[in-house]
Amino acid sequence: MKSARRYLTTPLYYVNAKPHLGHSYTTILVDVIKRHLVQRGNPVIALTGTDEHGEKIEQMAKAAGQDPKAFADEISGHFRETWKQMHLDFDIFYRTTDASHVKKVQQALTKLKDQGDIVYREYTGNYCLGCERFRTDAELTADGLCPDHQKKPEARSEANYFFLMSKYQKRLIDHIEKNPSFIEPAHYKNEVLAFLKQPLEDLSISRPKSRLKWGIELPFDSNHVTYVWFDALLNYLNATGWPDQFDQALWESVTHFTAKDILKPHGIYWPTMLMALNVPQYKTLQVHGYWLMGQSKMSKSLGNVVRPLEVEEKYGRETLRFFLLREMSFGLDSSFTLENYVTCINAYLANGIGNLVSRVLTIALKNFPGTLALDEKTLTAEDKKALEARASALSQWDQGFDELKYQNSLKAWSDLVTAVDLYVNEMKPWALAKAAGTGDATATERLKTVMGVCLRLIQAAAVIIYPVLPRASLDILKTLGVQFSGPAPDSKLALEDRREFKLGAEVPKLFMRVQLPSVDA
Ligand SMILES: [Zn+2]
Structure with missing residues (x-):
């Protein structure tokens, strides 16, 4: 009997920082799981890549005196090179600035607009630049800060296109409840279900070009570009040949791996987008915790960065892989010391x-x-x-x-x-x-x-x-x-x-x- 094909993905990494330990863990984990499945006879397609549009990239490129594409090329190159030097075995390195991606995102937008799932309206809210999205009051800390960035969001008002995510709320709840392994481990599934107890707001999916030019232009309004999350999430599907040469069987075998900070885009935006696109749901989302240095989340903005290639060079090849797998209880936070x-x-x-x-x-x-x-x-x-x-x-x-x-x-x-x-x-x-x-x-x-x-x-x-x-x-x-x-x-x-x-x-x-x-x- 021929074993079933499997499709594994890391998130596309945002090109605002070079690869650090958090990126490395997800990428190493997918490489390890791929090799394990191959040993058990399953052919595997593994995808990683870079997410390259958005306001933060535009601003960082400007600060560096570079064109955004040249800036994205450079950082994307660091990711590709790091994974190569760490011998991580990926079949697809996906970039959201590739022409085929841009075309497919526009096809998706056109379909959703034509069927009435995208509308134009005015919105006022708390916009976190770090997250590149509006955050609801309920999502902020008691002091009114973004919990992930510890910064006060800006009050912003703008007219944007909205994806009518709220239409799919009930269907999403049903799907999660009927498919216990849709989001794993279970506490993340429960977190998503708890969030879905509130009415789901529609998702702003455009930015006016007066504010942001570095994005995929909306096919139905040349004054707007696409919100970076809407653009980037489609990578997983596009890489399977959707829509014209869709390898549906491969798509239906997909396991997405991600860190818990991006649970919401993967557990809510993405499945509702798939429903609206009339594409079968992804198989499983597997969510891991943070790597902490002391008690803080490791990220560039907090300054606690472990560079994977540097530690491997110093402590020996493959030692980081072994340590990360041995030390982290999947789904929970772990400390790197x-x-x-x-x-x-x-x-x-x-x-x-x-x-x-x-x-x-x-x-x-x-x-x-x-x-x-x-x-x-x-x-x-x-x-x-x-x-x-x-x-x-x-x-x-x-x-x-x-x-x-x-x-x-x-x-x-x-x-x-x-x-x-x-x-x-x-x-x-x-x-x-x-x-x-x-x-x-x-x-x-x-x-x-x-x-x-x-x-x-x-x-x-x-x-x-x-x-x-x-x-x-x-x-x-x-x-x-x-x-x-x-x-x-x-x-x-x-x-x-x-x-x-x-x-x-x-x-x-x-x-x-x-x-x-x-x-x-
Ligand atoms: Zn934030």
Whole structure:
């Protein structure tokens, strides 16, 4: 049976800042989930990209003395380059300034206007420049500030085009209630439902050119450009070929991943837009919390920025992926501290898998250079018991992904590594090697079996961790002589009872122990 295709998206990142940890988490997570699904036989299309229109970009470009498009090109390039250097595997890098996007947004606007879902009217309200939208009184803090930007919105009055979102309120509530996994984890679904208890206001989807020129011109009024959220959200659909070459099956498999600050556009604007466009609803929205530095949300405006490439360069490749997946309970906020990062690298990567691979392979390569053959008949009850840890680790790993409990998956994996370490400690292969060196044939046979068992277990650990540590995983598999066809090792390879390991010549260098920078640095 052919497995179903899946479509995964990150938000399009707004080009007002270079990539930081918050962006990196969502993008790494989608890369990890893509690799996991591919291991289980699902073809996956993954999309990321940049959102490039709007008032903030126009103002920042002006301040930098640049044309907005040149400014957007530069920042968009930083995103593309960062993801490339971090080896994140995306099929589509989408830009909202591309001509095909502009055309499709105008097609969507024309359809909605023609069917009476867009009207022109006057509006007065609190406009937050940071959010680039009007915020209702109920959305502001007790002091009248935008909760996300901690700034007082401007009072603004203007005539704009409105998308009649309120028409779809009832249908949206019904859809969310009938589809429990539409917004996950459940507390975000409840947040959206709580918001929908109030009457939904219509969405202003245009800006007069007198105020903003950097946007997609409305096809029915050349004095206005499109509101940046209305323009950007359509990317997810447009990338599937909508409307003329719509790959509807792919679209219906879509999972959107996003941080909680943009729950409302994704949980309310977007599904009502899809209803109005008469397109099937997206499958699932999965929402994660913030990465905090201390107690503050990490964002450029608050000045607490961790640059993903810089930390990877300093602390080792793939260490950030592992830390982010291990540390964040999906849906809740997590703190990033260098102390925790360093502790995690040393405990699970340097002292964990790194040390295990090194101690086992050093003995194996020295005593059985070339090929190590494992005779099934020589396995003891203890060996068989040790090998059983593979199946339970794999099933807990998969279960963690299925339940959005990635921490559980990573814990199951590090438990497997610990179990192999214990097996090594009990079997004392170094003592067997010493006896074998004196010509003890029984010790030689036993050493071969113990090494074979360790290599099967290391193969399992490498296959299982592939989504999170793809390059380390492939380095280990290569040294073990484990080959596979296709883009990723099939997850079933974790349970393979391999009889023969054609070993490489060298122990792979995986992870180094790291230290906290000294206080003066
Ligand atoms: Zn705001």
